[in-house]
Amino acid sequence: MPQLAGGAHHALSIGELSDRSGVAPSALHFYERNGLISSERTAGNQRRYRRDALRRVAFIRVSQRVGIPLKDIRAALDSLPEARTPTKRDWSRLSRLWRAELDARIDTLEHLRRDLDGCIGCGCLSLKACRLQNPEDNLGSAGTGPVRWKPDPTE
Known part of the structure; x- marks a missing residue:
């Protein structure tokens, strides 16, 4: 797989992220436009997602399933240090809120x-x-x- 900037290996194409997460590519594009996930571009201008995008997408889907609006999900993700992927501890804290x-x-x-x-x-x-x-x-x-x-x- 291509290497992303910063040396990260094993980037996922949008098709791979869609297949692994069960989320349609159009929804992934929507999440990206709304600042919930991010991608980098290859030299051929194709999107590549870091593997931690799988956990972010799972977090987004579960949050949506319990009725949390996207603006609140984005705020929750933005509240994480260095925009890292949510952990079990993060989910516990946010679900209490x-x-x-x-x-x-x-x-x-x-x-x-x-x-x-x-x-x-x-x-x-x-x-x-x-x-x-x-x-x-x-x-x-x-x-x-x-x-x-x-x-x-x-x-």
């Missing part, structure tokens, strides 16, 4: 599920009383009538 956000999302979804069951039971979808459309009757303080629609003053 993300746990509160995930717990909040779970609580929101459980609340939505409870309200949805109630809404299906009544079937009214009342803008005045529906807990999905009008949580905690926040619209009641705006008075009667169509409070969600605001006319364009220039019309």
